[in-house]
Amino acid sequence: MSLQKFPNLYPAKQKPMETEKNHSRPVEESDVKDNSRRDFLKKSALITAAALTPVAAAKAAELHLDERIAGVFEKMPLNVEINGVAHNLMVEPRSTLLDILREQLDLTGTKKGCDLGQCGACTVHVDGHRVNSCLTLGIMVNGKKVTTIEGLAKGNQLHPMQEAFLKHDGFQCGYCTPGQIMSAVACVREGHANSELEIREYMSGNICRCGAYPNIVNAIQEVKEGGLAI
Numbered sequence: 001m002s003l004q005k006f007p008n009l010y011p012a013k014q015k016p017m018e019t020e021k022n023h024s025r026p027v028e029e030s031d032v033k034d035n036s037r038r039d040f041l042k043k044s045a046l047i048t049a050a051a052l053t054p055v056a057a058a059k060a061a062e063l064h065l066d067e068r069i070a071g072v073f074e075k076m077p078l079n080v081e082i083n084g085v086a087h088n089l090m091v092e093p094r095s096t097l098l099d100i101l102r103e104q105l106d107l108t109g110t111k112k113g114c115d116l117g118q119c120g121a122c123t124v125h126v127d128g129h130r131v132n133s134c135l136t137l138g139i140m141v142n143g144k145k146v147t148t149i150e151g152l153a154k155g156n157q158l159h160p161m162q163e164a165f166l167k168h169d170g171f172q173c174g175y176c177t178p179g180q181i182m183s184a185v186a187c188v189r190e191g192h193a194n195s196e197l198e199i200r201e202y203m204s205g206n207i208c209r210c211g212a213y214p215n216i217v218n219a220i221q222e223v224k225e226g227g228l229a230i
Contacts, residue, residue, distance in 0.1 A: 080141050082107070083151030091138045098122045098133035101148060109149040109178050113207075120206030123179035123186075124148050130186035132205075149178035152185070160228045161185050164219035172210035180206050184220045185230055193224040 075090040082105065091100055098115075101107040101124070110133060113121030117135040124133045125147040152159035161181050164170070171177040183206045187193050192202035199217050208216065223230060 076139055078138055078142050080138075080143070081145045083147060089138075093137070093139055095138045096134055097124070097126075097131075097136040097138050097141055097146070100138045101133060101146075107148050107150055111175055111178055113176070113179075118207070119176065119179070120183060121176050121179040123182040123206065125182060125186060128186075128189070130183055147182075149182060152181070159185070160223050160226065160230055161188075161219070164223050165216070168215045168219040168222070170212055170215040170219045171208075172212055176206060176208050176210075180208065180216055184216070184223070187220060188224050188230055193220050196221070 074092050076093055078087075078089040078091045078100075080087055080089070082101070087105065089100065089104060091104070098110060098112055101110050102112065110124055111121040112134065113119035115122075115134045117132040120132065122133040123130050125131070126136070126141055127144050128147075152162060158166075159181075161184050165177065165181060165184075170180065180203075183203055187199060187202045190202070193199050196217055199220050200213070203216065203220070
């Protein structure tokens with residue numbers, strides 16, 4: 001007699017194995033679920049902490065607290081004469097002469113253009129020599145004399161170069177004009193205004209986007225030929 005005709009004669013031998021397999025799977029799934037739950041709680045806690053921390057950081061950044069704290073410890077004394085007036089200041093070593101003039105002394109005639117020393121809008125005189133104030137650290141002028149566009153005129157009497165710029169319409173938007181005038185005065189004082197070509201060469205560090213160059217050259221030539229003390 002063949003056992004294949006009676007497939008259910010020994011069913012009990014297979015059931016324990018099936019039961020063992022069925023019991024083992026829920027245990028593994030339960031462990032996975034527990035681990036997943038723990039991971040979820042950990043991640044939730046981290047996300048919550050990360051979400052709360054930037055609030056304080058952003059607030060501190062908004063108030064520039066880091067800069068203020070650093071500024072208290074980093075500031076250095078600066079003694080400088082600007083437009084004939086002595087100033088005793090406390091400045092950060094990284095502050096440029098341009099920013100000190102504009103932000104601390106409210107001398108906003110000196111313009112911030114490219115802030116890279118390429119346009120010449122920030123030109124001032126230091127001990128009679130023209131410099132780009134955006135490239136000059138404030139502490140570098142300690143004990144020196146600085147002249148800005150505000151210091152050229154004597155009261156209501158304009159400087160000859162200022163009058164010449166007005167006469168020849170040496171500006172359009174006027175943003176570059178303070179730097180142009182400061183460089184023009186230095187150009188004449190340095191002896192580099194003997195020809196149109198020479199003037200253009202020694203004024204090349206000052207850029208005028210409006211294209212008033214011919215008028216600027218005419219103004220400089222008139223001042224040079226006028227022989228007035230500048």
